[in-house]
Amino acid sequence: MAAVNMKNNDKSQLTKLYEILRDMFQNQYYGSLEVKFEAGKVTIVKKTESIKI
Numbered sequence: 001m002a003a004v005n006m007k008n009n010d011k012s013q014l015t016k017l018y019e020i021l022r023d024m025f026q027n028q029y030y031g032s033l034e035v036k037f038e039a040g041k042v043t044i045v046k047k048t049e050s051i052k053i
Contacts, residue, residue: 013042020045 017035024033024047031049035042 017042017045020047 020033023029029049030052031047034044034046034048036044036046
């Protein structure tokens with residue numbers, strides 16, 4: 001599990017989320033992505049990976 005702090009970045013939140021999603025698609029990611037908001041702003045993005053064996 002990895003958490004990404006979205007505060008104090010010079011990139012827009014939407015651009016950063018797009019990059020995370022694009023990377024997940026390109027790498028055939030298997031897991032989940034949780035996005036938390038506070039007052040209309042993204043505060044936490046939690047990425048949980050599942051492994052198939």
